[in-house]
Every structure is written in C-alpha cells, then in structure tokens.
Amino acid sequence: MLLNSVILILQETLEAALLIGVLLAISAHLHSSLRWLWYGLSLGAIIAFFCAINMSTLSAWFDYAGQEVLNAIMQSMICVFIIVLVWLISSVRPLPTAASHAYGNRFAQLCCLIIMLAVIREGQEIMLYLSGFLGNVEHVQKVFIGSGIGFGIGASVGILLFYGLLALPTAWQKPAMLTLLALFAGNMLAQSAVQLTQVDWIAQTAPLWDSSAWLAEDSMLGELLYALIGYESRPTAAQMLSYVSGISLVWLAALGGTYYAKQQNLNGHSADSITSGACVK
C-alpha cells in the first residue's frame, strides 16, 4: 500500500511540479513576486476540494461524460494560457523588471490561472484517493506516509528543474523554457483529446504506433517523460494532431511576439521599456 501511494501521488504531482518549476524559472528572470504561486495553489486546492466532493454529480453531466469534458476544458485552457504567456514574454523586448507593474501583473495572473487549473485537475484525484482511506485503520498511516513521500519526490523534481534551468548558460535559458512550455501545451491539448476519446466525443482510431516494448508508460522513465513531454506509447491520430497543434501554436506565439517586439522597437515605441541586466534576451 505504501509503495502504491508513493507512485500514485508522484504521478499526479509530477506534472504540476514541472510546470511550476518552469514558471518559477521564468518568474525569477522577471524578478516577479511569487504571490501568483500561492494564489494559484490555494485557489486550485479549494476548487479541487469542491470538485472532489461532488465528483459523482460532475461525472454524470453530459450523459456521464462530465469528468472528461471538464478535464478537457481545463487542459485546453492551460494550453491557451501558455500560448498567451509565451506571447507576453516574447513581445516585450527587452523584458522589463518588476518595476513594470502592469506587465508583471499580467504575467502573474496568467501563471496563477495555469497553476490553479493544473492543481484542480490533479488535486481532485489526490483528494479522492486519500478520502477513500480516511476511515481505514489498517491502511491510513501507510497511505498518508506514502503520499507524503510521493509528493516530496514530485516537488523535488520540480525544484530540480527550476535550478537546472537557471544553471543553464544564459543563451540557452530562454529557448529551453520556451521548448518546455511548448511541450506542456502540446501535452495538455493531446491529453484533452484522450479525454474526449474516452467518452466518444472524438472517435477512437487505431494507435499510430506502439512503442510500449521499448519504453513502457508505467516505467519510471516513461512516467517522467509522460509528465515532461507527454510521452504516450500508443498515441492516436487525434492525440498527435493536438500535440503538434499545441507545440506549433506556442512556437507561433513566440515568433509572433518577437516580430511584434521588433516592429515596436523599429517604430521607437519601446523607449519606456526598462532594461534588466538579468533579463532573458
């Protein structure tokens, strides 16, 4: 029971932890205040709690497709917010310091929404899981200790990613962060396609390939790659199409934002931008 709890909570925590790691690294560059993290985490936890206690009602919505539809909406929204965030950090050149409040606020709001959605999705599952053991004298201790360990490992991986990103050579940092954000966005959109396939809103098709013999999804590396880049050993066409769309849209937002910033610079409208020594190029 202990090991099972460790693995289950780790799986659920990893995705949000990695996302938080990347957003924190960007935030560190912008010298943004970290209020968004606490707002995002607590709002997410509160909403997740209400979703968890009403799970059977929510699930019955849309002819028992409620859970999947809500998940798909939240995942798509995470993707959209990541796209807007990438546009925001690409379109301001050079990046302002915390002195630019309007910019910092918009950045913080987007991060808060992304974290909130990620926490709702994973948090409700964790809460439901733990609630099942509350009255279980035999297992409750093991389950909560295991969950604590799983949560700790997940959080550590996120922190490791955060420091890893900041330890990269400066020229690599922005490409690395954008690449990770693009992969997250693709992953989220692909997962929403899976959710909708599960309730037959998107037709199930044969998997495009099966790489489970080389790298099983339930292996340690498979789980990590699932959380990081959305690794799936048997993806369908809908998943691939969503994945590629998510990545492309983030890439377009980065390109578009950069182009917009250049135009603004050429037109001389960016004189009021404050240059930061530590900013992303």
Add this chain to the structure above:
Amino acid sequence: MKYSIIKKSSIKPSNIFPSSAAVRSLVVFLLSGLLNHAATAATPVIEITIKDHLFYPAELILPANTKIKLLIHNSDPTPEEFESYELNREKVIAGNSRAVIFVGPLKPGTYPFFGEFYPKTAQGKILVF
C-alpha cells in the same frame, strides 16, 4: 457471472473504416465529427461492477474492431480509478456511483486494466478476438 461474451454477429459495426494505417486513422479522426453521432446508437453496453476492490467480471471477451460502452458501477463506498495503459484509459469513479468509458474498436489481443487506487486486488483484462 465470470464471463461476458458478445457475439460479433449480434453487433452492428460502428466503425466503417477498419483502419490500422496511420493515414487512415487520421482520416477517421477528421471525419469523426460526422460519423460519431450516427454510430452511438449501435454501441453495445457491457457492465462491470466494482465490489470489495475487485472487478466483476474480471475478464471480458469482446469482438475485434467494435466499439463498446463500458458501464462501470462502483458499489464500494470508496473511490476507484479505472486505468489501462493498453487501452489508454483513465477515469476516477467516486464511491457508490457509475461511470461510462468507451473502448475500441480494438485489434485482437489482451488488454489488462486495473483499479489504480487498489491495484493489488482490482485487476482485470479484456480479451479481444
């Protein structure tokens, strides 16, 4: 009841493209908006019950290339998560409630599934012929 058997002849095929190739599945996906609605009515339903963290039946025999609607009753007071890597399915089911999961069309083979919250006991598989 240990086995639930559906004869293929008793089911109307719901997928008009028996596809395995990547290109075909992409076409099916793109057309799915049109096809799905019409196909839903013909989808056979199989019921699974979760009781004392066990699946009843624990083994389902299904025909190949057919879409099936799984109706899962969780009659335990505790939540369970139906999960299968092979089927690419994952769904939390609250205690004392029902859930619907569509599987297939599937190629012949064995597709294990398990309850992620109680994986030691909640194990099952779908055999597709």
